[in-house]
Amino acid sequence: MPSKDYAATRFSGLNQITPANVSKLALSFTFSTATTHGYEAPPLVVNGTMYLITPFPNYLYALDLTKPGAPTKWVFKPKPVAASQGIACCDTVNRGAVYDNGRIFFNTLDGQTIAVDANSGQQVWRTQLGNIQLGETITMAPLVAGGKVLVGNSGGEMGVRGWVTALDEGSGKIAWKAFNTGPDKDVLIGSRFKPFYSMDQGKDLGVKSWPSEAWKIGGGTVWGWLSYDPEMKLIYYGVGNPGPWNPDQRPGDNKWTTGVFARDVSTGEAVWFYQTTPHDLFDHDDINEIILADMPWQGQRRPVMFRPARAGFFYVQDRRTGQVLSAAPFGYVNGYKGVDLKSGRIVPNHDKDPKVGRVVRDICPAAPGLKDWNPSAFSPLTGLVYIPHNNLCMDFGAMQANYISGTPYVGADVKMYAGPGGNRGAFTAWDPIHQKKIWEIPEDLPVWSPALVTAGGIVFYGTMDGWFKAVDARNGKLLWQFKAGSGIIGQPISYRGPDGRQYIAVVAGVGGWSGAIVSGKMDPRDPTGALGFANAMKDLPQKTTAGGMLYVFTLPR
Amino acid sequence: MSSRFRASLLILGAATWALSACDREERHSRSKPIAETVPAGQSPDTIWPGGTIPQTLDPRAKLYDNNAPAIAEGQFLYTQMNCVGCHSHGGGGMGPALMDDEWRYGGRIDQIATSIAEGRPNGMPSWRSKLTDDQIWKIAAYVRSLSGQPSKDAVSSRAESMSAGTPQTLTPHERLHNSDTADQ
Numbered sequence: 001m002p003s004k005d006y007a008a009t010r011f012s013g014l015n016q017i018t019p020a021n022v023s024k025l026a027l028s029f030t031f032s033t034a035t036t037h038g039y040e041a042p043p044l045v046v047n048g049t050m051y052l053i054t055p056f057p058n059y060l061y062a063l064d065l066t067k068p069g070a071p072t073k074w075v076f077k078p079k080p081v082a083a084s085q086g087i088a089c090c091d092t093v094n095r096g097a098v099y100d101n102g103r104i105f106f107n108t109l110d111g112q113t114i115a116v117d118a119n120s121g122q123q124v125w126r127t128q129l130g131n132i133q134l135g136e137t138i139t140m141a142p143l144v145a146g147g148k149v150l151v152g153n154s155g156g157e158m159g160v161r162g163w164v165t166a167l168d169e170g171s172g173k174i175a176w177k178a179f180n181t182g183p184d185k186d187v188l189i190g191s192r193f194k195p196f197y198s199m200d201q202g203k204d205l206g207v208k209s210w211p212s213e214a215w216k217i218g219g220g221t222v223w224g225w226l227s228y229d230p231e232m233k234l235i236y237y238g239v240g241n242p243g244p245w246n247p248d249q250r251p252g253d254n255k256w257t258t259g260v261f262a263r264d265v266s267t268g269e270a271v272w273f274y275q276t277t278p279h280d281l282f283d284h285d286d287i288n289e290i291i292l293a294d295m296p297w298q299g300q301r302r303p304v305m306f307r308p309a310r311a312g313f314f315y316v317q318d319r320r321t322g323q324v325l326s327a328a329p330f331g332y333v334n335g336y337k338g339v340d341l342k343s344g345r346i347v348p349n350h351d352k353d354p355k356v357g358r359v360v361r362d363i364c365p366a367a368p369g370l371k372d373w374n375p376s377a378f379s380p381l382t383g384l385v386y387i388p389h390n391n392l393c394m395d396f397g398a399m400q401a402n403y404i405s406g407t408p409y410v411g412a413d414v415k416m417y418a419g420p421g422g423n424r425g426a427f428t429a430w431d432p433i434h435q436k437k438i439w440e441i442p443e444d445l446p447v448w449s450p451a452l453v454t455a456g457g458i459v460f461y462g463t464m465d466g467w468f469k470a471v472d473a474r475n476g477k478l479l480w481q482f483k484a485g486s487g488i489i490g491q492p493i494s495y496r497g498p499d500g501r502q503y504i505a506v507v508a509g510v511g512g513w514s515g516a517i518v519s520g521k522m523d524p525r526d527p528t529g530a531l532g533f534a535n536a537m538k539d540l541p542q543k544t545t546a547g548g549m550l551y552v553f554t555l556p557r
Numbered sequence: 558m559s560s561r562f563r564a565s566l567l568i569l570g571a572a573t574w575a576l577s578a579c580d581r582e583e584r585h586s587r588s589k590p591i592a593e594t595v596p597a598g599q600s601p602d603t604i605w606p607g608g609t610i611p612q613t614l615d616p617r618a619k620l621y622d623n624n625a626p627a628i629a630e631g632q633f634l635y636t637q638m639n640c641v642g643c644h645s646h647g648g649g650g651m652g653p654a655l656m657d658d659e660w661r662y663g664g665r666i667d668q669i670a671t672s673i674a675e676g677r678p679n680g681m682p683s684w685r686s687k688l689t690d691d692q693i694w695k696i697a698a699y700v701r702s703l704s705g706q707p708s709k710d711a712v713s714s715r716a717e718s719m720s721a722g723t724p725q726t727l728t729p730h731e732r733l734h735n736s737d738t739a740d741q
Contacts, residue, residue, distance in 0.1 A: 086643065086680010089651060157642070359721075395721065399636075406682060408642020408651065415721040516650060523657045526648025527721045534648050535721075 002042050002096035002141045002491060003375065006228040007292035010377035012494035015456040016502035017555060022458055022470050022480045025553045028503065029070050031063060033548030037519045038511020040374070041096040041141065042450070042491030043550065044104070045505075046118065048498045049073065051099070052507065054548060056085055056092035056109045062121055066498045070552070074121030081132065084110035087406065088137045089157040089531070090513035091520065095373070096141030096491070098149075100169065105149050107138040113151050113167060125172035129153070135160045135406050143226040146233060146265035148175055152222020156240040156285065157531070159409030162220035162257070164237060166268060176268035180220035180239045180256045182206045187256060188268045195273050196322045197344035199253070209252040217403055218250065219243035220257035224287025224373050227305070229319060234262045234271060236305060236319065238286035244401035245283050245367075246411030248356045253278040258286045260307070262322065272322040277311050277346055281354055282335055282396070283367040283412075284310040289375035291385065295433060297325055306432050308376055308387045310369025311346065313339055316432055328435040330428055331370045331391060332420050335363050354398040354412070366394035366416040367531065368446070368513060374489070377453040382473050384438055386459045387428045388447035391419040392536055414532025424536060427451075427461055429476060439476035445540070448514045449506075450491040460504060462488025464515060465543040468506055468551065484508035484551055487515055487544040501554050509548035510540070519546045595674040595690045601663035603735050615667035621698040622666045623707040631699025632713065634692055638684070646722040647703035652681065656703040657731060664704070664733035669697040705730035 004010045017025065033039065037055040044051040050063040050070065060076040085092050088109055097106035103124055104116045111130020116123055129151060130136035135158025143150045148166035156162065165177040178188040183204050195201050202208070207215055221240040228235050239261065242254040259275035276286045291306040295316070304325065307315040312333035316325045327339035337347040352363045371389035378385045394416045401411025418424045425443035430436070449462035457473045464487040470480040487510030497503050511519030516530040517537045527535035596615040621627045635641055643649075647656030662672045673693045676683030684693060702712050705728040712725040 082678050083680050086652060086682070397721065402637050402639060404639055404687070407639040409639070410642050413721055520649055520651075521654065521659075522645075522649040523647065523654035525723075526646050526654070526656060529645040529648030529654070530650040531645075532721075534645070534650070 001098045001143070002044070003225060003227070003289065006145065006230060008225060008227045008289050008375065009291060009380070010375060010450065010452055011379050012452065012454045014454055014494050014496060014502040017454065017458060017504065018456040019458060019472050019479055021555055024555055025470065025480050025504065026556055028552045028554045030552070031061070031070065031550040033061070033507065033509065033550065034059070035509065035548040036546040037509070038091040038093045038515055039490045039507045039509030039548045040093045040512055041507070042493045043505045043507060044097050044099055045493065045495040046099045049118070050505070051097055051104055052550060053094050053097040053106050055094055055511065056080060058094055058106070058108045060097060060104060060106060060116060076116050076121050076123070078108050078112065078114055078126070080108040080110035080112065084132050084137055087132045087135055087158065088139065088154065089408070091511045091516045093139050093512055095139060098142050098144050100144040105142050105144055107140065107142060107151060109137050109139065111136050111138050111153070113138070113142060113149060113172065115149070115172060127167055127172040127174070129165060133406050140223045140225070143228060143235070144169060145228040145230070145235060148265055150226050150235060152237070154221050154223040156219040156221045156223070156243055157408050157410050159217035159243050159403050159405065160219065160221060161216055162222060162240060164222045166265070178263065178268045178270070180206070180222070180261070181210070181215035181218045187270060188263070189270045192264070193270045193272070194321070197274065199278060199343065199345055200255070200273050200275055205253070205255040209255045210250060211252065214250050217243060217409065218254060218257065222287065224285070225289040225375060227290040227292050228265065229292060229303070232320070233265050234319070235265050236260060236262050236290045236292075238288060238290065238307070240285040240287050241280050241283045244409045244411040246356065246398040246401050247279060247281050247354055248398060249401060249411060254280065258284060260286060260290065260322065262319070274317065274322040274324070274344065276309055276315070281348070281352070282363060284369050286310060287373060288371060291376065291378045292319060293378065306378065306385055308371050308385065308389070308430070310365070310371060311336060312365050312370035314430055314432065314435065326435050330387060330430055330437065331389060331426065332364050333370065335365065354396045356398045356400060359395050359397040361395045362393055363396055364393040364419050365390065366392040367414060368392060368533065372448070372513070374448055374450040375491070377451040377459065379453040379473055381455060381457070383431065383433065384473070385430045385432055386451045386453055386473070387430055388449060388451050388461050389426055389428060390446040391421065391423055391426050392416050392446065393419045394532060410531065413528055415527045416532050416536040418536065441471065441476050446514050446536070448489040448512055452492040452494060454494050460492040460506070462490065462492065462506060462508070464489065464510060464540065466508060468492070482551070482553070485549050486510045486547045487518070487540070489515060497554070503552055503554045505550065505552045507548060507550045510544050510546055515540065517541060518544060595670045595685070595693050596667040599663065599665070599667045599671040601661065601668055601735060614665065617694060618666045621694040622701060623711050624698060625711045627695045627698040628702050628707060628711055629713055631695035631697070632716065634696050635699050638688065638696070640696065655700050656728065658704065658734050660733055660735050663735055666694075666697050666701055669700050670694050673697060703728065704733065
C-alpha cells in the first residue's frame with residue numbers, strides 16, 4: 001500500500017543499501033508512463049510485479065520484475081470521462097493504488113473505485129462514487145482494511161460536501177458512507193462519539209456551526225491519507241478545508257472540516273474528532289498523513305499518532321481519545337500563535353484574519369500549508385520523522401464567492417511567495433518526543449515529493465527540478481543524487497526484487513498544485529494562477545519539463 | 558468664403574477625422590436588431606480539405622469586440638460566473654491560460670463565444686443554458702482583452718474587484734495562434 005503499512009510509516013526494513021555503498025547506486029531500468037501531468041503515486045510491488053497508476057487517464061500498468069527490463073504484463077485502461085480534468089482543482093493527479101488479497105484497488109479522477117485482478121488485469125468490480133456535476137473528483141489512494149475499501153472525495157474548491165465511504169472489498173457495494181458536514185445521522189455520530197475537547201462536543205454541530213444550509217456546499221473532503229489501528233479497529237483520517245476559502249461567508253467553526261476523525265472501520269461510527277483549525281481561514285486542509293506509533297510519554301507508553309499538519313504544527317495525539325499531547329511548529333508560522341493544550345484550540349493571530357475587500361499580506365504558512373499532502377516517513381530505528389515541506393507565505397484578498405455547481409467556489413485572490421530565508425521548501429528531520437528539529441535541508445523549490453526511509457539508514461526524496469536524493473538519516477548529509485527527466489513529486493519506494501536485491505524506485509513527472517504551471521502550461525505572468533501558487537513558481541518552466549517516467553535503481557553486482 | 562473660414566473648416570474636418578480615428582466603442586442606440594444567439598459552428602480549425610473556405614466573422618462580433626462597456630461587464634461576469642476560479646486572471650490553473658498567444662479552439666471573439674456557449678470536452682462546461690447570449694459575448698470580449706487584443710482605451714485600468722495582477726492597460730498585445738495540442 002502507498003503508506004507501506006497501516007501505521008503509515010513509509011519505513012522499509014531493507015538494509016542492503018547503506019550510507020557506505022549508496023554512492024554506487026545505479027539505474028536498473030526505466031519506463032515511460034505516457035502521461036504529462038503530475039505523478040504523485042508510488043509504484044506498488046507485489047509478488048514480482050510492479051503496478052503503476054498514472055494521473056488521468058488513470059492507466060494501471062503491470063510490469064514483470066522477473067524478466068530483464070521489466071516488460072509490461074498488461075495495462076488496464078479505466079477510461080474516466082474527459083470532463084473530469086476540468087473539475088480537479090490541482091492537476092489531474094492520482095495518489096496511488098493498493099493491493100490486497102489478489103486484487104488491485106484504485107480510484108479514477110471521475111469518481112470511480114475499481115478492483116482489478118492482480119494477475120490477469122481483468123476488472124472485478126467498479127463502483128461510481130463521485131459526481132463531477134457536483135464538482136466531485138477522486139484523487140486519493142484508497143485504504144483497504146477490515147474487509148473494506150475506504151475512499152473519500154476531492155473537490156473542496158468546488159463547493160462539494162465531503163464524505164468518506166467504505167465499500168465491501170469483495171463486491172464493491174457501499175457498506176457505509178459518512179459525510180463530514182451536516183446532521184449527526186449523516187456524519188454517523190452516535191452514542192460512541194466521545195470527542196476529547198468541549199469545542200467538539202454537542203448535537204448536530206455539522207449544521208449549527210454553519211450559516212443556514214452552508215454545510216451542504218461546505219467542503220470537508222477526504223483526499224489525503226487514512227491510517228488504521230487493527231487492534232482498536234479504528235480508521236483515522238483528516239478532513240479537508242471548508243468552502244469557500246473566503247471565511248466571511250461561513251461564520252462558525254464549520255464542523256467537521258479541517259480536523260481528524262477516528263471511526264469504527266466496520267460501521268463507520270465516529271469515535272472521536274479533533275478540530276485542528278476551527279473556522280479555517282487559509283485553506284489549511286487537515287488531510288496530511290497520520291503516522292501511528294507507541295511512544296513513551298511522561299513515564300508511560302502511549303498509543304499515539306504523529307501529524308505534521310498543514311497549519312504548521314507537529315501534533316502528537318493520543319489515538320484512543322484524540323487528546324493533544326504536544327503541538328510544536330516545525331517551521332515558520334505567523335498565522336497562528338500556538339495551540340492551547342487545555343482547550344485543544346489553536347490560537348489565532350487576528351492580525352492575519354482575511355476580510356472581504358482587503359488584502360492581508362504576509363500570511364505564513366500560505367494556503368498549501370507548511371506541509372501539504374506529500375507524506376513524511378518515520379523510522380523506528382532513529383525515532384525521527386522525515387518531513388518534506390514548504391516554506392511559503394501569501395497575500396490573501398477575500399471576496400464574495402458565487403456558488404454554481406460544478407465550478408470553483410473559492411472567493412479569494414491569492415499570491416504566494418517564499419517565506420523567511422528565501423527557500424521555498426525544506427526537508428526536516430523532526431524528533432517527535434522532544435518536539436525539536438534535528439537537522440534540516442533547505443530546498444530552493446517546495447518539496448512536493450513524499451519521503452522514504454530505510455533500515456539501511458537512508459532517506460530518499462525528490463525535488464521539483466528533478467533531483468532524486470539520498471541523504472543520511474542521522475545527519476541529513478547528501479550521499480547520492482540523480483537528475484531525472486522531470487521534476488519529482490512522486491513517492492519513492494524500496495523493494496526486494498525477485499533476485500533478492502534491494503531496489504529503489506520513483507516516478508518523476510512534475511505537476512500537482514505546485515507544478516501545474518508546467519503540466520498545465522500556465523502563463524507565469526499572472527501571479528494569481530493556480531489559486532496563487534503560480535507566483536511562487538514562475539521559474540519552474542525554466543527548470544523542468546513535464547513527462548512521467550519510472551526510474552529504478554539498485555547496487556551493481 | 559474667406560480663406561480664414563476655409564482654414565477653420567479644414568481644421569474642423571481634421572478634428573472630425575481624428576476623432577473617428579480614435580475608434581472608441583460605437584454605441585448602437587438605434588441599430589438594427591440582431592438575432593440573440595451565439596454563433597454556431599465557428600470552427601477553430603485551420604485546415605479545409607479541397608481548398609480554403611473563407612470563414613466570415615459573425616456580424617455581432619463588431620458590437621462586442623473592442624467595446625469598453627462590453628469588456629467591463631464581461632470582466633464582472635468573468636468573476637461572478639467563476640471563470641476566474643479555473644482560468645485565474647488569464648494565467649490559468651484548472652483551465653488553460655487565456656492571456657497567452659495559444660488558442661486550442663480559436664482566439665477570435667466568435668470562436669471564444671462558441672467555446673463558452675458549447676463547452677469543450679476536456680473540462681470546459683457548456684454555459685449555453687446558464688448565461689444569456691449577450692452575457693456570453695461580453696465575457697468573450699473580456700477574454701480577448703486578457704491577451705491584449707482590444708485597444709488600450711477600451712480596457713479598464715482598474716479591475717472590477719481586487720486583483721493581484723497588473724492593470725489591463727499594461728497587458729501586452731499577443732499575436733494569436735491556433736493550435737491543435739495533441740496531449741490535451
